[in-house]
Amino acid sequence: MIGRFRRNESGQYAMMTAILAVPLLGALAFAVDFTEMNRQRQEVLNALDAAGIATARRVITGATDAELVAYANDFFESNLSSVDVSDTTLTVVLPKNNTGGGTLKMSARLNYKPYFFSAFTNLVHKTTGRSTEINFSASTEIRLKNTLEVALVLDNSGSMDYVGTGSGKKRIDLLKDAAKQLVDTISGQAAQMKQVSKPVQFSLVPFAASVNVGASHETSSWMDTTGISPIHHENFDWSTMGAADSNKKVELSGGAYYKRGTGWGTEKDKVVTRFTLYKDMKRLTSVKTGTETYCKEYKWNGTCKTYGTRDVYQVQPVSFASWQGCVEARPYPYNTNDATPAVGTPATLFVPMFAPDETDQTDSSSRPANNNWWKDVTTNSSAAVRQRYMPKYFTAAAEGTAAMGLDEGPNTSCSTTAITPLVDVADATGISTIKTAIDAMTPNGATNVPEGLAWGWRSISGGEPFTEGRADTEKGNDKVVIVLTDGANTYYTPTSVTAQTYSGTYWNYGGNDLAGSKAIYSAFGYLVPYANAYSSGRLFLGTSNSISKTDYSNANYSKAMDEHLAATCTNAKGKNIIIMTVALDLDPTKGTAAEKAATQAQIDGLTNCASFSRFRNEKLFWNTKGGDLAETFKKIADELSNLRIVG
Numbered sequence: 001m002i003g004r005f006r007r008n009e010s011g012q013y014a015m016m017t018a019i020l021a022v023p024l025l026g027a028l029a030f031a032v033d034f035t036e037m038n039r040q041r042q043e044v045l046n047a048l049d050a051a052g053i054a055t056a057r058r059v060i061t062g063a064t065d066a067e068l069v070a071y072a073n074d075f076f077e078s079n080l081s082s083v084d085v086s087d088t089t090l091t092v093v094l095p096k097n098n099t100g101g102g103t104l105k106m107s108a109r110l111n112y113k114p115y116f117f118s119a120f121t122n123l124v125h126k127t128t129g130r131s132t133e134i135n136f137s138a139s140t141e142i143r144l145k146n147t148l149e150v151a152l153v154l155d156n157s158g159s160m161d162y163v164g165t166g167s168g169k170k171r172i173d174l175l176k177d178a179a180k181q182l183v184d185t186i187s188g189q190a191a192q193m194k195q196v197s198k199p200v201q202f203s204l205v206p207f208a209a210s211v212n213v214g215a216s217h218e219t220s221s222w223m224d225t226t227g228i229s230p231i232h233h234e235n236f237d238w239s240t241m242g243a244a245d246s247n248k249k250v251e252l253s254g255g256a257y258y259k260r261g262t263g264w265g266t267e268k269d270k271v272v273t274r275f276t277l278y279k280d281m282k283r284l285t286s287v288k289t290g291t292e293t294y295c296k297e298y299k300w301n302g303t304c305k306t307y308g309t310r311d312v313y314q315v316q317p318v319s320f321a322s323w324q325g326c327v328e329a330r331p332y333p334y335n336t337n338d339a340t341p342a343v344g345t346p347a348t349l350f351v352p353m354f355a356p357d358e359t360d361q362t363d364s365s366s367r368p369a370n371n372n373w374w375k376d377v378t379t380n381s382s383a384a385v386r387q388r389y390m391p392k393y394f395t396a397a398a399e400g401t402a403a404m405g406l407d408e409g410p411n412t413s414c415s416t417t418a419i420t421p422l423v424d425v426a427d428a429t430g431i432s433t434i435k436t437a438i439d440a441m442t443p444n445g446a447t448n449v450p451e452g453l454a455w456g457w458r459s460i461s462g463g464e465p466f467t468e469g470r471a472d473t474e475k476g477n478d479k480v481v482i483v484l485t486d487g488a489n490t491y492y493t494p495t496s497v498t499a500q501t502y503s504g505t506y507w508n509y510g511g512n513d514l515a516g517s518k519a520i521y522s523a524f525g526y527l528v529p530y531a532n533a534y535s536s537g538r539l540f541l542g543t544s545n546s547i548s549k550t551d552y553s554n555a556n557y558s559k560a561m562d563e564h565l566a567a568t569c570t571n572a573k574g575k576n577i578i579i580m581t582v583a584l585d586l587d588p589t590k591g592t593a594a595e596k597a598a599t600q601a602q603i604d605g606l607t608n609c610a611s612f613s614r615f616r617n618e619k620l621f622w623n624t625k626g627g628d629l630a631e632t633f634k635k636i637a638d639e640l641s642n643l644r645i646v647g
Contacts, residue, residue: 164626207452368504
């Protein structure tokens with residue numbers, strides 16, 4: 001019997017079905033709930049992303065924190081088409097006081113309640129009330145491109161005084177109007193950015209033949225205050241001091257020059273620099289030292305009838321000139337980069353400009369030297385020796401000699417106002433500061449775009465010489481340099497320009513180059529300096545073989561400057577600097593063949609220098625006429641505005 005029961009197979013299907021029903025139903029429940037859970041999960045993710053982007057854009061409108069949180073929740077919930085809002089939670093962290101440009105953080109939580117899986121698990125565990133909710137969390141971070149640092153690098157050369165094409169106004173005035181309108185447009189947007197500190201900052205770098213960093217930086221750590229740079233003592237022959245007076249020598253020691261000998265008095269053993277040279281130069285003038293009583297009218301017997309008082313004057317040495325703030329171009333490669341100035345690398349330090357006094361001698365055409373502003377003192381017949389003869393600077397100029405300031409004497413080629421460091425244009429004071437500086441610009445001098453660009457970059461860099469900019473590595477911040485010029489790069493031979501008015505009787509006939517320095521003194525110094533540590537003048541350092549090192553012509557100088565511009569552009573863009581370039585009234589069809597070539601080279605250089613737009617497939621370069629400049633700056637404003645939208 002037992003054997004028959006064991007062999008009987010009837011009813012096994014039903015039994016097996018009953019046994020397998022539980023896992024089959026569980027699998028079905030799991031499949032249904034898993035599919036639904038994934039659908040709801042994806043819906044929450046989509047809603048979270050949409051709310052994040054929408055809220056980020058809302059941030060730049062100036063909404064309050066409460067309004068932004070409410071807006072985020074409303075947007076999130078409106079995108080939950082089939083998910084029960086009560087099953088979700090949204091957390092919003094606004095980018096308030098975030099110095100990294102602003103990061104909006106949002107997170108969502110979904111409490112998914114299964115349809116079938118809960119009943120199945122209760123059946124298996126034979127209990128009720130067992131929690132079967134499945135929790136899911138997700139978060140998103142949206143970096144806001146709402147911090148911006150902009151350097152306005154604007155041409156202040158003499159040609160900016162010309163009337164702009166298609167306009168009745170001078171180029172400089174057109175530029176002032178357009179630049180201030182740009183500041184107004186962007187500052188209006190910045191003022192709405194309440195969640196981020198200093199959302200937009202502007203600096204101003206006026207440039208001509210050189211760049212003025214501001215005389216207040218005389219003692220700054222990045223200036224060569226001890227005279228150790230390899231270019232600091234170019235064109236100075238300090239050995240002539242001891243030759244003229246053995247008790248008043250200047251000697252080299254440890255890379256710096258010092259005053260040696262009893263003839264210096266209290267100045268003995270102190271360092272000699274261009275800064276001290278400015279202070280040592282004196283002129284004689286009558287200085288009021290007090291008052292005295294005198295007789296205005298006498299009696300018949302010779303006694304005084306009426307007394308009066310009058311000022312007493314005495315001839316004394318007073319200051320002749322002070323450093324006005326312009327600096328030399330650093331020797332290559334440091335003129336093309338933003339390398340941090342360091343005493344350990346003297347060539348990285350910035351050297352104050354000091355244009356040497358040139359010879360009193362005139363050439364066969366009676367033309368004076370371009371910059372003859374001091375008596376030679378020495379009787380040596382060599383113009384080159386007279387130019388670098390140092391005792392002359394320690395001999396006071398004759399009574400009646402006028403003081404010299406910006407763009408004259410030792411400050412020749414220093415014609416621009418000083419750099420305005422980055423200021424916050426979300427603040428009324430900052431707006432006023434930058435616009436006042438724009439209004440103060442005056443056109444005068446040559447055109448040195450590479451030096452202007454380099455200083456524009458340095459003005460927004462995170463390190464010295466100017467430290468107002470955010471760290472170069474900081475996310476959510478864009479650094480932009482806008483360069484505008486109305487001409488080719490220029491560096492002039494002495495005979496190609498008119499001499500300074502004080503240089504000699506026939507200054508208006510041009511200048512001579514009897515000393516053989518081959519160039520007007522400017523940011524790159526002379527093309528043939530008296531003494532330096534390099535194989536050639538600084539303008540030729542780092543240039544290609546296509547630039548002749550013995551071609552001392554304006555055209556060759558322009559080509560060399562073009563290469564420095566290209567190198568600076570490449571280096572700046574390599575550090576993620578966005579460069580926008582504007583050519584104002586540059587027409588390559590006008591002028592001599594050489595002028596046409598130089599103009600076209602500048603247009604090509606500015607085009608290559610410009611960055612590509614992130615929002616349109618073209619270079620950020622504009623070749624515009626004077627009458628169209630305002631419209632061009634509106635396009636620049638649009639580009640800057642786009643940079644501040646969510647990234």
